[in-house]
Structures are given as structure tokens and as C-alpha cells.
Amino acid sequence: MSHQAIYRKFRPKIFDDVLGQEHVTRTLKNQILTDNIAHAYLFSGIRGTGKTSTAKIFSRAVNCLNNHDGNPCNECEICRSILDETNMDVIEMDAASNNGVEDIRELRDKVKFLPVKSKYKVYIIDEVHMLSKGAFNALLKTLEEPPEHLLFILATTEPQKIPATILSRCQRFDLKRIKSSVIVENMKTICNEINIEYDEKALKLIAANSEGAMRDALSILDRCVSFNEDKIDYDTVINLLGTVNYQSVLKAANLIIDRDIKNSMVLVDDILNLGKEISIFLDELIICFRNMLIIKTTNSTDNLMRISEEEAEELKKVSSKISVDEIVKFIEELSTAQLECKRALNPRVLLETKLIKMLNVSKNFNIDELINRIIMLENNINNNSFAEKQSKPAKRPAAEIEKPVFNEVKIQNQATENKENSKPVKEVKSFENKSDEAIYDAIIKGWQTILKKVRIENAGLQAIIRESKLDGVINKKAVFEFDPKFTFHINAANQPKNKQKFKEVISDFLNEDCEVEFIIKKEEKSTKPKQTIDDVYADLVSEFGEEIVELKQED
Template sequence: MSYQALYRVWRPQKFDDLVGQEMVVKTLKNAIATKQTSHAYLFCGPRGTGKTSAAKIFAKAINCKNQVDGEPCNQCEICTAITEGRLNDVIEIDAASNNGVEEIRDIRDKVKYAPTQAEYKVYIIDEVHMLSTGAFNALLKTLEEPPANVVFILATTEPHKIPATIISRTQRFDFKRITSKTIIARMKFILDEKQVEYDEKALKVIAYAAEGGMRDALSILDQTISFGDNDVTVDNALLVTGSVTQENIIKYLQEVVNRNTKDALETIHEIIESGKDANRLIEDLINYSRNILLYKQSPESLNELPTEEFKNLSEQVSSQQLYQIIDELNQQQENMRFSSHQSIYLEVLTVKLTQQTQTETKQVASTVDNTEVEMLMRQVKQLQQQVSGLKKELQTNRTQVSNIPARQGSSASVARKNAQREVSVNIAKVVGVLNNATRAALDNFKQNWPDLMQMLSISQRAIMHVSQPVAASEDAVVVSFEYDYLCQKAMEDQQLVDTIENGLDRLTGKVPELVFIPASKWPKIRQDYLSQRKNQPVTKPAAEEPVIQEESSENEINVAQKAQELFGNEIVEIKND
């Protein structure tokens, strides 16, 4: 049989094998044991944390005739078939490559057929956030009213891209990153079973590089075993992960603390020339600086005993220096994301770290002689005199300004305020919407507006929380803002407009044109529009004698009907003169 990767061989086959997700495991086991399972689940979390594995274990458990306390037996025909991937009643779909409407419609057509072998038909849709808007809409009805013997399990690494209407119809479980301690324990168990020699420090390097993903950790471990010919050592783990040895990190930080720019640059060049990953180097430096900072504040907070070099370095560097080092490292890490010349950023970083300034107040005070102090005192007195003269001049100006008539001052102030608050509104676009506006379209937008707010980021929601649709047609919507400055900000924020259009596309299936107006201007715009329609003549046949009274009455009826259609019967009240 051909070789299989470690993460496939040691894939969890029961809930107890799913390490690091105790809350999720306990909830699912209890639901299965008490037969209180839901029709749809949403598994969210970083990659490699067990979402798809949990979905397959769940599919086995609810269909296993011999399950005990929510755990499948893994021995019956159903469990074996699901494990080997040959049971037709458990369908696994990759939404990244099957994200169209037709694929979801195919599921919707087949979901009504009863399972052939198992008790439940289980659909596992991986990376569900990749589905298109139309596909989500097609899936929505099935999730809302599924057959009794069907269970949907949706897995994703980006839940924020899933419409709120889908999330609200599922039970959501958040899979958290697995701790390094748990990952190391699992790797020890696997290596002991395989009878492979290993260095525990090497496992720590691998666990740190995995960033909370068990699958990533086992993949790196697999590479390390192959590279070292069944021998897991620290050097092999460092080479495979691209990490830097602690000796190099301590040497570099020591040179930074001592402000030795030349030697620090040489150390950086040696690290880069040895093939180490620049981003991994930054992460290792941040992690090591963080450990020093924690050790200075609370020595018992470290999980391992510090070395002598670590202790010596912690005594030489101050907490303020560590704050500056970590800030610079974070900033350069962000800059390096979009650069193909990362070595340049590392060199600039090294120069900045070695030349960063400390608080030098005491040093300045000890080196300044008495003559310089006297000179500084004279300059201070001169500045004080200048400030006193400026204060007198300012007081005189204030007195003159106060003598100006109050009415002129207030009108000027009001004019300035109005100029600042003035927001330019495209009246033609508003009228275009009102000409085709319907009450049904407005109700549709109002109904979807709360769900749209949930799709926005926190900063975008802060702008839009005082907005509401006040008129709408099939292809456009007028949005009113309670505050003028937020309306202006929304008009200028193209990213916000794009996000709203995408959200409305998901919720309504259309991308309407957005027209933003301040709430203070909306009543006048609406009144002017209704008055204009009232004054428009009604076209009559040529043979008919035009009657002013009848035309006026008919126009009033048309205007009243249009107003009710736009704004609703509860807002518009018709009074006869």
C-alpha cells in the first residue's frame, strides 16, 4: 500500500480523538445521545482545527446503530462505509469548485429522496463561504424547510462572508485554535506509536510554526521525519519550518540592545543567506521579545526555565526598549507583506532598532553646565514677555469683536455653520427614483435593512446606524441620514457603497442604485415633488372640452394616490378643502 500522510492516517475517527475542541465535542455528543440534533450546523474556525473531521464523525454517530453516549462504534457497516467514503447517504461537497446555482439546485432536487442505507442523509459542504449569491438563495429555502431525515453541515474558515439569513437557520459552533501544549502532546503520542526518536524542543518548534492548526503541525512533522530519516531533531525542525535558532535571536537582540549596528547587520545577513524565512524571523523576534517582557514582569509566567543568556539579556534591556522593539517589529512585518525585497526592510529595521532613542533627560541634565542653564533661563524670560504681549493684543481684539452688533455676529455664525453642514444632493436622481417608486419596493428594503447592517464592519455600521430607506423603486433606493456629516461621509466612502451594494445583492438578488440625502432635506424634496406632480396637466382627448375644475380634482387624486403608494396609508392623510 502506498504511503499516506500523517494527518490522513491519524485523522480523528471518534469525538474523543478530536483534541482541543472540548466544548464542541461535549455539545455534539450530548445532542446525539439525547436525540436532540438539529437539521443544520455551521462549523467555523481556522484551518486544520477539525471542522470536516467533526462533520464526518457526526455523520457516523447519528447513523450508527451501536453508538454509546454519542460516540460511533466505527465497526458496523455504516461506520466503515462512511470512514472509507463509499456511503451514498453522506455527501461531501467542496463549495470552492461547486459554487454555482445549478449545483445547489441539484441538491435541492435530490434532498427530498429518502436515504438508501443510513437513517439520515448528511450533506457536508466545505468552504461554504465560496458559494455565489444565487447559490446561497437556492440553499436558503432548503435550510428553512428541510425533510425530516436530512442534516446539513456547513464548514467555513470565513463565517463573515456567509449571509445572516443562512447563519440564523443553523446551529453555529466556533472551533478555536489548538494550543501548542495540546499539539505537542498529540505529536508525542503519534511518534511513540510509530516508534520514532524525537527531541522535545523540535516538537515545540513545529507546534509554534503550526499556528494552532493540528493538520499543519502533522504535515510539518511528516516533512521533518522524511528530512531527518526518521529522526526528529531541533536542527531539522528549524530547517523545515524556516525558523531561526535561539542562539541567533539572542545574538541579534544583544547587538540591538548594545546599539552595535554593524554587527547586527552582519547577523541579519548571515541569517538571510542561510535561507531563513524573513517573516518567520520577525515572528520569532516578536515572540522572544514578548517572553523577555513577561519574564521581567512575572518570572513564573514562562512555561519553561529560562537560560542564562535569556536572564542576562532581560537584565540589560528595559521594558520601554522592549515596547519600542515590538512596535517596530510589528510595523515592519506589515510593510513586508507586499514587498518582494524583504531583506531591505530587515536592514532598515536593524538600523532603526540599534539607533532608537531612550529617555535622556537625566543624561542631558548631568552634562549641561551652568552657563548653558543661565542662557536657557534668559530665553525663557524673553518668551514669557512675548506671551504676555500676545495675551494683551488678543484681549484687545476680543473687546473689538464683542462690540459688533449681536445680530450680525449671530447671522455670520449661522452662515458659517450652514456652510459647513451643506450637503450637495443630486435632486435629479431623487426625482428619478420617486417617478418609479412603489411601496412594495420600500417595504422590501426596510425588511432587509437590519440584515444588511450585520454584514457591515464596525466602522461602516457606525456611519449607517442612523440611516433608513425612505423611498425605493425596483432598481434604486433613497437613503436618509439623520446627521448631515454622516451623509457626506457615506457619499465619499466608495468602499462603503460597494459593501452595501454587495449586501443588498445577496439579500434581494439585485444591485440597486444608492441615493444618499440628509434627513433635514427630505421633507422639502418630497413636498416639492408632490407639488410638481399636482401642477402637471392631465392629457385629455382632443374632442373633450378641458375643464379646469375637473383637471385639478383629477390631479389631486393622482397626487394622493402617488403619495400613498410612495409613503404608505399610515403616513399620508387626505383632507378635502
């Protein structure tokens, strides 16, 4: 047998086969039983819900010679002739292709004639909203004074496009989206009939993706069968639909609600590694939040999209963690992200950035603040071990602060060649200034933070500065020393541009205008505080040579 699409092969043949539309079929059967037929009917509803099928069944039911409880028998001469399309009294036209005035005029001329062998002459006009304005007018004329034997059955997915004058002459029936559970049951019956095994979960996923349209579900089922003739399994469906596993979507939604940036990134990575498209993932995620919104605002799990009833229950729990406002915000942000991702050269990076931003903004602080917080936290963790690494205690007794003072003097000497300044007495006094100590403490404690801030400004500068160590603070000038082996570093650090940048970062960090200076650390012994003027002299001589440094005794 040649392959016939499942949705064609399994077209409902009697009213009782039209699933999920009992409100329509019950009334129609009743009208047939009571011989209370109107002249015009309009079936509206989304695609694939049974409009055309119901129209066809109705055309037989009104003419059947051997009606069963309102259903056509499908066996009598009339039923069979309609089924094999040889009955001249049942005319089906597709308004999409016959939408002109001429077509309807022709129809108008023909309707005058009595049916050849059936009780009713039936016109089924499918997609009736496609008729031209002229054609609608011509149709209206016929509907105004229909002959006794005439029956019009109109079907449309867009009833709002039909003129009110036509609508008012029709009995209207709205076909509903079909419940997932009903769709699943129908697919099970069909699978059993065509001898195909199935995973219940797979059928649920198909139903969830068909948005209440039976035809869509059966088309997906058909594609699955052609893809894998042995069994309808979950993975096949996922692959065919290109959708993202619902559990992944739910997980992502959960992580977003919990603002778990790290695991969100891991999940995005996993999903993309499976070859899923970012826009499909975002689409699913948006629908997921949309469903939460429906759950929260209507307090029910009706009208949810793409999920089964079990999944809806699960989603209900998740949605209790989040407010309506937040959901709306997430939907907006994800929708923008989806749009932008479609245009982006690197959608993945864009998605990741958007997610991070979205999760931070929702927490009401900006990214810089977040980074600072992280740095502070890391700092707190590192603090003890960091303090241990420092060769000097965070708070230094006054006696120990001489050495940086001398170093400072050296630099000044270098600049001014003023040998008078080789006496450190004055600076020692000013270094006892409390705020210098506070600055010293703050820099020692916040060193890692400062380095990270420098890195944000200039990664190269951070690489240089991290090799230095705070030596002391004098008159709000922080002096950093480098090991002599880092000559390149000290030269680079002392470049005005770099020095200025570092000064800015430090000042910003301390909230205090603080100058910075970089010096070369003396060999091992110089880390010990200098006790005497002679030590200082020796130090200076070794640095500048005897010709430059002259020791002047006070008395």
C-alpha cells in the first residue's frame, strides 16, 4: 500500500469519532434526529480541530438513508457515493482557490436545481474567509432566501474576517483546541492499529507540541513513523521537532528564578552542545514563563502551551517561587534576547551576556556592584592566608616604619638631587599620621580587590603591579616596592600613564586622594627596619654611590 498520511487515513467518519468537540457533534446529531436542520452552518476554530471532517460527516448524516443515532451509516448508497466523491449533490469547494464572484454566481445558478438523488444539496465552502468581497455579496443573496433543499456548510480558521451579514445567517459552532490527553489517546489507538510501538512520554511530547490541533499531532506522528518504523520514542520526537527537552527548559527556568548564573551557563552549554538552536531554546523558555504567567494570573492549568498535564503540575510548583512582575520582566528580556540573538554574529555569547545581565539586574544591582561583591567575598576568604603571606604585620609599630620613609627619600633625592632631604626625621613624624595607617591597613586588606579593579581597567598594568608589595604609606602616598629582578616592571609601573591609572584605582578604592610611588626593594637586609642613620647612609651609598651621598652630622 502506498503511504497515505496518517491524518488523512484516520479522518473521523462519524460524529462520534470527532474527538474533543462533543459540544458541536451532540447538537448536530440532535438536529438530525429531530429533523431540525438550518440552512447555513459555520464551523470555526484553529487548524486541525475537525472542521472539515465535521462538515463532511454532516453532509452524509443529513442525507444518509440509514442514520444511526444521528451518525451517518457510511454504508448506504448515498453515504458511499459521498465518500467516494461521486455524489453530485454534495459539492465541496475551497474558497482559497475559488474565491471570485464568478465562482459564487455559478454556484448561485446551480443551487436552484433540486438535488439529484439526495435529500439535501450540500455546499461545503472551506476556508470561507478567503472569498472576495463580491463573492461574499453573491453568497449573501443565496443565504437570504435559501431554497428548502439547500444546505451551506462554511468552515474557517478566521471567523473575524467574515462579514457580519453572513455570520448572522449562519448557525455558528466553534471547535475547540483538543486537550493533550485526548490527542495522546487518539495517537495510542492509531499506533495500535498500524502496529507501531510507542513511548507514552513521546506521545505526550508530540501532543504538547501540537497546540491542541489533532492534525498537527498526527503529522508529527507520521514523520516519526517514517523516521523510525519500529517505535515512537522520546529521542526521535525531540530530534524531529528540534525542540529542547522540556525538563531542560524547566531546569533553565528554575535556575533563572534562583538567579543561579553559574549553573545557567552550564546548562546553556549542555543544550548548545546537543546542537539545539538558541532561538528554539529561548522560544521554549519564553513559553515556559508564559505558562507560569497563565498559572499565576488565572489560577488554573488550562490554556497552557506545549506541556502535558503532569508537567503543568510541576510548573505550578515552580511558579510559586516567582512574582507576576518578575515573570513579565523575564519574558520581556528573553524576547529581546531572542530577537537580538537572531541578528547576532555570535548568538551564544550574546545569550550568555544577556542571561548574566538579566539575572543581576533582577537582583537590583548592577554588574560592577556584583563583581565588587564577588571580589569582596573572595577577599574575605583569602584574607587570612593573604595576611600570612605579608612579611609585615598589617598594623606596624612606629619603629618599623622607617625603612619606607628612607626609600621615599631616595626617590626624592633622585628627582631633586637635594642631599639635605636625606634626613628622615620630618617624615617619620608625619607617618604617624593616623590616616596613613588606615590607608596602609585598607590597602593590605583590600589588595586582591585592588588588583582585580586594576585588571578591569588594564590587564597589563595588573600583571605589573601584582609583583609589587605595599611598603608603607607616607602623607597619603602609598609606596610599593618591587624585587630588584623586576626592573622592567618598575619602569613600566613608573610610566606617568600607568602611575596615574593606578593612583585613580587606589584613590577610588580608598575613597581618598592617595598618591602612589614605586620603588625597588633593597636586598634581603633592607626589609628589616633601619635603626640608625648609618644604616640609612649605607643604604643610600649603595644606591647612588659615594660621590652623591654625603652624610652631614647634625652636630
